[in-house]
Amino acid sequence: MPVRRRHPAPSLPEPALRTGWQLVSLLLSYPDDRLLGLLPTIREAAGTLPDAVGSPLLRLAGHLADADPQAVCTAYVDTFDTTRKCALHLTYYAHGDTRKRGIALVQFKQAYRRAGLEVGEDELPDHLSVVLEFGATGSVAVAWKLLNDHRSGIELLQLGLDAKDSPWADAVSALRATLPPLDGSQAEAVARLLAEGPPNEDVGLDGYALDPRLNPHPADDDLDLSLDLTGAPR
Numbered sequence: 001m002p003v004r005r006r007h008p009a010p011s012l013p014e015p016a017l018r019t020g021w022q023l024v025s026l027l028l029s030y031p032d033d034r035l036l037g038l039l040p041t042i043r044e045a046a047g048t049l050p051d052a053v054g055s056p057l058l059r060l061a062g063h064l065a066d067a068d069p070q071a072v073c074t075a076y077v078d079t080f081d082t083t084r085k086c087a088l089h090l091t092y093y094a095h096g097d098t099r100k101r102g103i104a105l106v107q108f109k110q111a112y113r114r115a116g117l118e119v120g121e122d123e124l125p126d127h128l129s130v131v132l133e134f135g136a137t138g139s140v141a142v143a144w145k146l147l148n149d150h151r152s153g154i155e156l157l158q159l160g161l162d163a164k165d166s167p168w169a170d171a172v173s174a175l176r177a178t179l180p181p182l183d184g185s186q187a188e189a190v191a192r193l194l195a196e197g198p199p200n201e202d203v204g205l206d207g208y209a210l211d212p213r214l215n216p217h218p219a220d221d222d223l224d225l226s227l228d229l230t231g232a233p234r
Contacts, residue, residue, distance in 0.1 A: 009150040022136035052177035056170035085160035093153030114138040
């Protein structure tokens with residue numbers, strides 16, 4: 001895990017924060033029939049949120065409702081499952097394909113367990129939708145710390161989605177609107193990751209080789225990402 005630090009308290013009231021996180025979690029999940037069926041409820045709930053959070057969620061929900069379902073599913077896979085630049089797994093940005101990522105995943109599970117949640121074996125604990133679902137229905141404080149500790153990954157995800165002109169960029173914009181502005185060390189971490197990329201090492205036959213879910217984005221692309229370190233929602 002990144003260095004421990006104290007983070008500012010949320011500026012949104014807890015009910016609005018939980019609702020916003022729940023909607024972002026849903027909208028970043030695979031757009032199957034269940035999710036598409038929930039879009040009317042999602043749009044209704046998004047309309048109750050502050051504009052900086054609710055408006056991008058309404059845009060994304062509208063896009064998903066209006067688009068061809070098969071095309072949406074294909075676009076989702078092309079966006080999140082074929083490129084490292086748009087990884088939804090937060091520890092990838094901090095640790096890349098290294099042994100340290102396995103340790104970070106264990107620390108995520110331990111944080112959940114201390115708050116009373118056991119993550120199933122079929123999902124990785126650092127998936128952004130999992131973290132947000134946990135924050136929406138479980139411990140806001142623990143999710144708040146995990147999100148802010150991995151803020152540089154969220155910023156890189158935003159840049160990657162923006163560079164693809166992806167409709168899912170709106171979901172991350174809404175999430176960022178619930179978080180505090182970047183502090184100096186976080187901005188430096190984003191700049192460093194943008195310049196150098198995540199760490200990389202050959203992990204051999206442990207960790208990722210034994211569990212390919214730990215490296216769910218095997219392909220890489222070279223997107224030209226522009227850096228915005230203002231912390232303002234996009």
